[in-house]
Amino acid sequence: MTICVTGKIATGKSTVSKFFVGKGFEYINVDELGHKAFEINKEVIKKTFGTDDRKEVGKIVFASEEELRQLEKIVHPTMLELLSKRIEELKGKDIVIEAAIKRRLGIKNCDLTITVVASPETIRERLSGRYDEKTIEEILKRQEDIVEEGIVVENNSKIEELQERLEKIYEKYVNK
Numbered sequence: 001m002t003i004c005v006t007g008k009i010a011t012g013k014s015t016v017s018k019f020f021v022g023k024g025f026e027y028i029n030v031d032e033l034g035h036k037a038f039e040i041n042k043e044v045i046k047k048t049f050g051t052d053d054r055k056e057v058g059k060i061v062f063a064s065e066e067e068l069r070q071l072e073k074i075v076h077p078t079m080l081e082l083l084s085k086r087i088e089e090l091k092g093k094d095i096v097i098e099a100a101i102k103r104r105l106g107i108k109n110c111d112l113t114i115t116v117v118a119s120p121e122t123i124r125e126r127l128s129g130r131y132d133e134k135t136i137e138e139i140l141k142r143q144e145d146i147v148e149e150g151i152v153v154e155n156n157s158k159i160e161e162l163q164e165r166l167e168k169i170y171e172k173y174v175n176k
Contacts, residue, residue, distance in 0.1 A: 001174060002087070002095045004110035004150075006102040008143045010126035011116040012155035012162060013098050019166045020096040023174070028086050030079065030099035030107075037078035044074050062138045076105055083107070094174075104145060112173055113150030122156045 003025065005016045014029075021027045038045065038054060046052040048070060049060055061068040087095065087109065099107055118126075120140070127136050151169055155162050 001111045002097065002109055003174075004097045004099055004102050004107060004113045005116060006099055006113060006146065006149070007116035008100065008118075008123060008146050009139055010123045011118040013100060013116050015155070015159065015162065016114060016116050016153065016166060017096045017098040019163065020094075020170075023094075023170060025094040025096040026090045028083065028090075028095060028097045030083065030097065030101070030105070033079045033082045033086070034075060036082055037075040040078050041074050045071070048074065062135065062142060065142070068142060072104070080105060080107075100143070100146060103147070103149070110150075114169065115148045115150055115152050116155050117148060117152055118155050 003020055005013045005020075007013050017027055017029075035054075038057075042052040045057060049057050049067070051057060051060075057071065061071045083097070083105075097107065097110070099105065102110075102113070123140070124133075124136055127139075131139070151173075153162070153165055153169070
């Protein structure tokens, strides 16, 4: 079985993915594939943005929808290629794919999709130590296309409550 976990930043996608890893699933993190795709395409990125420093490129693309789309045109095909290779390597095994931008990337090979959601206040609180308020707003604005699909799991409270919800999903859809 292949489960795709999606959702906006700081909703708890990694926590949900780790739950399934604990149940024996192999883990693929699409963000990590994005980092590899960035490295593979560094020359093109430097020509396009004037820098190949990830943080600098990040500032550029989060400030402009057009620049973000430009970066995505460069790295998304490589990300999908890396994802396909990894899925092929894990053929026959249960896989959990953590992919915030599942829909934007066009990832279709999911038997089950779980969207993790949290209130905007919870997300801002979780991000407050990492980013300033303006950056958080820009990130959230760029994630408006991350919409609820599949099974929606709310994650605004304690980890124990999330674990209980995930156990129910596991029993109903996976361990049947």
